[in-house]
Amino acid sequence: MLQLRGIVKSYGDRRALDDVSFDVAPGRLTGFVGGNGAGKTTTMRIVLGLLAHEAGDVTLDGTPLTAADRRDFGYMPEERGLYPKMKVLEQIVYLARLHGFSKQDATERATALLEQLGLGERLNDNVESLSLGNQQRAQIAASLVHDPKVLILDEPFSGLDPLAVDVVAGVLQERASQGTSVLFSSHQLDVVERLCDDLVIIAGGVIRASGSREQLRAAHSSHRYELVSSGDTGWLREQPGIEVVDFAGGYAVFEAHTDAAAQDVLRQAVARGDVASFAPQHPSLAQIFKEVIQ
CATH class of the missing domain: 3.40.50.300 (P-loop containing nucleotide triphosphate hydrolases)
Structure with missing residues (x-):
C-alpha cells in the first residue's frame, strides 16, 4: 500500500x-x-x-x-x-x-x-x-x-x-x-x-x-428522499418537517427534518395510493465536492 x-x-x-x-x-x-x-x-x-x-x-x-x-x-x-x-x-x-x-x-x-x-x-x-x-x-x-x-x-x-x-x-x-x-x-x-x-x-x-x-x-447524505407514486404528491408541501426540493405529479424529492417525518410521509403515501418507490437519495460526488470545499 x-x-x-x-x-x-x-x-x-x-x-x-x-x-x-x-x-x-x-x-x-x-x-x-x-x-x-x-x-x-x-x-x-x-x-x-x-x-x-x-x-x-x-x-x-x-x-x-x-x-x-x-x-x-x-x-x-x-x-x-x-x-x-x-x-x-x-x-x-x-x-x-x-x-x-x-x-x-x-x-x-x-x-x-x-x-x-x-x-x-x-x-x-x-x-x-x-x-x-x-x-x-x-x-x-x-x-x-x-x-x-x-x-x-x-x-x-x-x-x-x-x-x-x-x-x-x-x-x-x-x-x-x-x-x-x-x-x-x-x-x-x-x-x-x-x-x-x-x-x-x-x-x-x-x-x-x-x-x-x-x-x-x-457521511455526506442528508435526509433527502425520492418518492414515486401513482397519485399526486402535492400534499407533501403541507407536511410538517418536510421541505419539497423537486416535484412533478407523482414524483417528488424532499428533505425531512427527522427520520420520523420521513416515515410519516411513507405511511401517508401508502395510504393514498400505490407507491412505486421510496428511497433515500445519495449525494453525487459533485455535490460532496461542493460541500466539503466551501
Whole structure:
C-alpha cells in the first residue's frame, strides 16, 4: 500500500500542501480531485520523487520509498511528454526496453497494450500525427507498458471522447483487478464517481475528505428522499418537517427534518395510493465536492 502521512510543501511563503495524508490501496482505483491549484500535481510529484517536501513521509508497504521502488511506478504527467517524431509503437517499445525488457518482449507488450487502447491501426504513425485524444492513449500506454506496481496518472481522461474514456477506464480497471495501486486526478467528476473505489478531495493544499465512495456518500447524505407514486404528491408541501426540493405529479424529492417525518410521509403515501418507490437519495460526488470545499 502507498501511504502519505503529514506531507508539507511550501513555495516561499505559500503553503502548497498542509499535512496531506491518505492511502492508495493495491487493487483499487483512487480518484484524486480538486480545483486548479489545489495541490494534486504537487502531491503526485512528491510521491514520484520529482519534488522535495519539508515534512511528512511517503511509504510503500510500510517502508520509505526508494529509487528502486519508484522504478516500478508508472506515471503519466498532465503535459504530453512523448517524442513527437517517433512512431507510436517504436516509442512504447523504447520505454519498455528502458525497464529491462528484451526487444521481443517489449514489442509484444507494446503492441498488445496499444491495440487494447484502440491504437492498433496507428502503430507506425508518428506521435505528432495523432489527434490529441490518441496522443493521450499513447501516453497512457507509456505509463503501463512495464506493468507498474503503482500507477499515477495526472488527468488521464483529458481530451478523450466518451468512447475513449470507456476504453481507458476498462484498461485501468483491469490493471487494478490485477493488484496495481492506481491513483489518478481528474476534473471529470462523473468519470471519477463511476470509476473509483476510493476518493480523495483536496482544496487549498488540505485534504477535505477521503475514504471509499460508499463511506463518503454515507457521511455526506442528508435526509433527502425520492418518492414515486401513482397519485399526486402535492400534499407533501403541507407536511410538517418536510421541505419539497423537486416535484412533478407523482414524483417528488424532499428533505425531512427527522427520520420520523420521513416515515410519516411513507405511511401517508401508502395510504393514498400505490407507491412505486421510496428511497433515500445519495449525494453525487459533485455535490460532496461542493460541500466539503466551501
